[in-house]
Amino acid sequence: MNPIVIAKNLTKSYTKGLRALDNVSLTVNQGKVLVVMGPSGSGKSTLIRTFNGLETFDRGELNVLGINIEPNHDERKIQKIRRRVGMVFQQFNLFPHLSILENITLAPVHVQKRSQIEAEDYGMYLLSQMGIDSHAKKYPSQLSGGEQQRVAIARALALKPELLLFDEPTSALDPERINEVLDAMRRLAEQGMTMIVVTHEIGFAKDVSDQVLFMDSGKVIETSTPEIFFSNAQHERSRKFLNQLDKQ
Amino acid sequence: MFNITLIILFFQNTRKTLFSNFLNTIISLIFIIVINLICFKAFGWLIHNANWKVITSNLPLYAFGSFPPAEQWRPATWIFSLLSLSIITLFGPEWKWLRKNLLIAWAGTIPLGLYLLYGGIGISPIMSRHFGGLTLSILLTTCSSLFSLPLGIILALCRQSSLPLIRKLSSIYIDVMRAVPLISVLFFGQLLIPLFMPVGIEIDRVWRAIFAFTLFVSAYIAEDIRGGLQSIPSTQIEAASSLGLNKYQIIQFILIPQALRIALPALTNQSIGLFQNTSLMAILGLVELLGVGRSILANPEFIGQYIEVYIWLACVYWFVCTIMAVLARHLEQRMKINQANF
Amino acid sequence: MKSSRKIFVQFVICMIFFSVIGILVNNLTVNLIRTGLGFNFNWLIKPASFALAEYPLPYSPSDSYAWALFIGWLNSLKVIISSLLVSTLLGTIIGFARTGKNSLLSFLSAGYITIIRQTPLLLQLMFWYFVGFLGLKDDMSIHIKDIFKISNQGIELSVFTLTSEFSALLLGLSIFTSAYIAEVIRGGILSVPRGQWEAFRSLGVSERKGLISIIIPQALPAIIPGLTSQYLNLAKNSTLAIAVGYSDIYAINDTIINQTGRAIECFMILLTSFLVLNLLISNSMEIINRIIINARKYN
Numbered sequence: 001m002n003p004i005v006i007a008k009n010l011t012k013s014y015t016k017g018l019r020a021l022d023n024v025s026l027t028v029n030q031g032k033v034l035v036v037m038g039p040s041g042s043g044k045s046t047l048i049r050t051f052n053g054l055e056t057f058d059r060g061e062l063n064v065l066g067i068n069i070e071p072n073h074d075e076r077k078i079q080k081i082r083r084r085v086g087m088v089f090q091q092f093n094l095f096p097h098l099s100i101l102e103n104i105t106l107a108p109v110h111v112q113k114r115s116q117i118e119a120e121d122y123g124m125y126l127l128s129q130m131g132i133d134s135h136a137k138k139y140p141s142q143l144s145g146g147e148q149q150r151v152a153i154a155r156a157l158a159l160k161p162e163l164l165l166f167d168e169p170t171s172a173l174d175p176e177r178i179n180e181v182l183d184a185m186r187r188l189a190e191q192g193m194t195m196i197v198v199t200h201e202i203g204f205a206k207d208v209s210d211q212v213l214f215m216d217s218g219k220v221i222e223t224s225t226p227e228i229f230f231s232n233a234q235h236e237r238s239r240k241f242l243n244q245l246d247k248q
Numbered sequence: 249m250f251n252i253t254l255i256i257l258f259f260q261n262t263r264k265t266l267f268s269n270f271l272n273t274i275i276s277l278i279f280i281i282v283i284n285l286i287c288f289k290a291f292g293w294l295i296h297n298a299n300w301k302v303i304t305s306n307l308p309l310y311a312f313g314s315f316p317p318a319e320q321w322r323p324a325t326w327i328f329s330l331l332s333l334s335i336i337t338l339f340g341p342e343w344k345w346l347r348k349n350l351l352i353a354w355a356g357t358i359p360l361g362l363y364l365l366y367g368g369i370g371i372s373p374i375m376s377r378h379f380g381g382l383t384l385s386i387l388l389t390t391c392s393s394l395f396s397l398p399l400g401i402i403l404a405l406c407r408q409s410s411l412p413l414i415r416k417l418s419s420i421y422i423d424v425m426r427a428v429p430l431i432s433v434l435f436f437g438q439l440l441i442p443l444f445m446p447v448g449i450e451i452d453r454v455w456r457a458i459f460a461f462t463l464f465v466s467a468y469i470a471e472d473i474r475g476g477l478q479s480i481p482s483t484q485i486e487a488a489s490s491l492g493l494n495k496y497q498i499i500q501f502i503l504i505p506q507a508l509r510i511a512l513p514a515l516t517n518q519s520i521g522l523f524q525n526t527s528l529m530a531i532l533g534l535v536e537l538l539g540v541g542r543s544i545l546a547n548p549e550f551i552g553q554y555i556e557v558y559i560w561l562a563c564v565y566w567f568v569c570t571i572m573a574v575l576a577r578h579l580e581q582r583m584k585i586n587q588a589n590f
Numbered sequence: 591m592k593s594s595r596k597i598f599v600q601f602v603i604c605m606i607f608f609s610v611i612g613i614l615v616n617n618l619t620v621n622l623i624r625t626g627l628g629f630n631f632n633w634l635i636k637p638a639s640f641a642l643a644e645y646p647l648p649y650s651p652s653d654s655y656a657w658a659l660f661i662g663w664l665n666s667l668k669v670i671i672s673s674l675l676v677s678t679l680l681g682t683i684i685g686f687a688r689t690g691k692n693s694l695l696s697f698l699s700a701g702y703i704t705i706i707r708q709t710p711l712l713l714q715l716m717f718w719y720f721v722g723f724l725g726l727k728d729d730m731s732i733h734i735k736d737i738f739k740i741s742n743q744g745i746e747l748s749v750f751t752l753t754s755e756f757s758a759l760l761l762g763l764s765i766f767t768s769a770y771i772a773e774v775i776r777g778g779i780l781s782v783p784r785g786q787w788e789a790f791r792s793l794g795v796s797e798r799k800g801l802i803s804i805i806i807p808q809a810l811p812a813i814i815p816g817l818t819s820q821y822l823n824l825a826k827n828s829t830l831a832i833a834v835g836y837s838d839i840y841a842i843n844d845t846i847i848n849q850t851g852r853a854i855e856c857f858m859i860l861l862t863s864f865l866v867l868n869l870l871i872s873n874s875m876e877i878i879n880r881i882i883i884n885a886r887k888y889n
Contacts, residue, residue: 052490054486054489054490075494075495079492079494082489082490082491082492083492085490086490087487087490089483089486089487091483093483093484093486093487094487095484095487095488095501095502095506096506097505097506097509106491106493106501107491107492107493110493110497110501111491111492111493111497155491156491159491159492261693262693268691268692272691272692275692275695276692276694276695279694279695279698280694283698410596411596411599411600411603412600413600413603413604414600414603417607424861427861427864427865427868428826428860428861428864429825429826429827429828429829429840429864430826431829431830431832431840432829432840432843432857432860432864435844436853436857439847439853440853440854440857442621443617443618443621443622443853443854444614444617444618444621445617445621446617446620447617447620447621447624520708524708524709524710524711525710527710527712527713528712528830530712531712531832531833538710538712538713538716542716554716554717554720554721554725555721555725558713558716558717558720558721561713562705562709562713562717565708565709565710565713566705566708566709569708569709570708573708
């Protein structure tokens with residue numbers, strides 16, 4: 001088993017002693033899917049954003065893809081990790097002034113210095129994988145939310161990452177658009193991509209994940225396999241959270 | 249039938265908007281009478297009293313200033329190419345290759361203009377003191393806009409820099425330039441630029457003016473672009489940096505293109521303002537459009553014909569400004585297609 | 591970036607910046623020595639020996655340059671404040687006419703705004719001066735009894751007289767600025783949500799009362815910053831006074847440079863005068879802003 005992310009006792013506090021992360025430890029192995037759940041403000045977004053250096057932390061140890069990240073990291077060092085880690089955001093964050101294909105080829109051409117033609121070919125391949133190759137010349141504002149999120153996934157894949165981070169990828173979508181994005185993520189998992197997914201989608205977590213991590217107020221409350229977590233959660237707070245999700 | 253309903257609709261509409269109540273009716277009536285009186289007087293003057301010879305016999309002067317008559321085809325070609333490019337941009341067909349090359353054509357007009365005016369290879373060289381009229385106004389506008397845009401972008405970026413010294417220096421520059429009147433910058437540009445140059449190097453009046461305009465306008469452009477930069481959501485930077493782009497790549501590929509798009513309306517206003525402000529050079533020794541008007545009015549043959557000259561100049565300025573505004577709106581519309589809902 | 595690197599980069603930039611400044615200053619001193627001018631302000635106390643057409647405080651050519659500059663500054667202040675008042679009044683009327691229901695008025699004010707904004711201010715000033723005032727023949731004048739009289743000598747009111755230079759400048763600046771102020775006012779009124787109009791109409795409040803007590807108070811926060819920047823522009827534009835021969839601070843600086851050649855010192859004086867003017871305007875607008883905010887709080 002080849003560990004991709006190893007975190008030990010990660011701690012980050014905002015002012016007034018409010019802790020965003022409180023002694024968080026976890027390990028994600030290659031080819032595995034970790035789903036992070038928890039109520040809003042529990043620190044799950046902060047957690048996965050530390051994995052590609054969008055957030056710093058105060059104490060603890062973090063190793064991503066064999067590279068150690070120090071608490072107050074250097075921007076240059078983090079770039080090595082970012083080239084190998086893809087991220088998908090809740091609000092898609094596509095670049096509005098670039099066409100769909102340009103959104104995807106930007107990083108391969110300028111970060112990995114691949115040729116324009118090669119990057120475009122691979123970009124078109126990714127778009128066809130996502131089922132949106134017909135939109136390649138359009139601009140983000142001309143696409144629906146679900147389509148934009150699939151473009152964002154293709155953009156993250158364009159750098160051929162070894163780890164994909166998803167920060168609530170379906171929360172900003174219309175309910176009827178959620179499945180098209182989840183299906184794309186399922187296919188990625190089947191292909192053996194290592195993924196860390198922050199989501200509230202129970203169905204996705206049950207089917208796809210290898211491990212579920214439940215967080216509340218910065219602490220890891222429970223780490224279990226999805227079978228145990230969804231049928232027989234060990235912690236009172238997990239059960240309460242799942243009950244509330246069911247009611248919605 | 250159709251006409252009658254239209255007329256009835258018209259009357260209903262006027263009653264609603266012009267004569268809705270007593271006060272409104274009185275105001276409307278007074279204004280209708282006053283406008284009629286003014287129009288009557290003005291038309292009477294235009295037909296009977298106005299002497300348009302001061303315009304018609306001096307048309308080449310208004311257009312080219314004292315450019316040698318034998319060479320006036322050169323600025324004429326330039327103005328004509330600008331005009332036809334505007335028409336093609338606005339009304340031309342939607343062919344892809346044409347639209348792609350239009351931008352290059354627009355960028356090419358400035359070197360073309362400089363070549364045609366200054367001369368050089370193949371055509372006889374002409375001193376810049378012979379430049380004048382509308383040609384000079386357009387030359388000042390285009391060159392100063394071209395130079396002040398990159399300078400403004402750099403200043404805006406410096407003002408956002410994480411290095412306190414750079415931030416301080418550029419904000420002092422921007423604030424001072426925005427605090428002083430344009431005419432003083434132009435005047436001292438004419439006076440002081442030679443003083444700051446090493447002995448023996450001379451810059452002609454036209455380039456001193458372009459330099460001063462650039463220094464002044466870039467401070468305003470910097471503020472417009474800073475506004476654009478500030479309205480880009482920070483999530484765009486997060487997305488770009490999580491793709492592994494470094495700071496300079498983010499500035500080049502993400503921040504500047506988006507800031508320019510957002511600031512576009514403000515930037516076009518700046519260049520329209522710049523065109524109007526080139527008229528200030530009339531009192532600082534350059535014979536641009538307004539300067540030509542002044543020199544014609546000083547000619548004993550046309551003395552006292554202020555109204556005709558000023559109305560004519562106002563029409564020319566208004567016309568050019570309107571073309572610029574229409575072109576700008578056209579550009580904004582085209583940009584809007586690929587502008588996302590942030 | 592690490593802080594040591596940051597300091598290094600700043601140091602390098604500092605060095606480049608100061609070497610450029612150094613080269614420029616070096617060139618300047620060489621040129622000043624060549625032309626026989628030093629850099630000092632001693633000349634300020636020498637007699638100005640030029641006459642001024644108008645002076646709010648006593649002035650004669652034997653007074654010092656410094657006093658002449660101060661008179662010019664007061665002249666600037668005089669024309670700025672009076673144009674500020676007139677343009678605000680005019681701009682408010684036109685702005686309301688532009689947004690109002692009367693389509694004739696709205697059309698006329700839109701035309702006024704485009705014509706004024708699409709032509710250069712300098713041209714307008716010259717038009718008002720040469721056509722509006724000097725264009726009047728000696729025997730021509732527009733007057734209402736003895737109270738009000740316009741002739742090529744300016745505007746005469748029963749109590750005081752305005753020279754034709756001042757009047758042309760006042761008229762030109764006010765008309766030019768009013769077109770911009772009208773747009774600011776319009777923007778402010780349009781920034782109030784439509785629901786607010788419908789709300790007071792449905793309560794049976796009259797149009798005028800609703801405008802005064804509901805719409806304007808909500809529009810003011812959007813209007814004040816726009817007004818401030820227009821007033822600052824007005825102050826800067828007032829330097830075009832030189833085109834009509836009104837002796838404002840810039841025109842006097844210009845005269846002094848022509849007499850003494852002291853361009854750099856004069857530039858500094860002009861810069862300082864404008865910093866003071868700008869501070870005056872923006873601080874007074876800030877005070878007005880605060881008064882409005884407070885008034886809204888206690889209501």
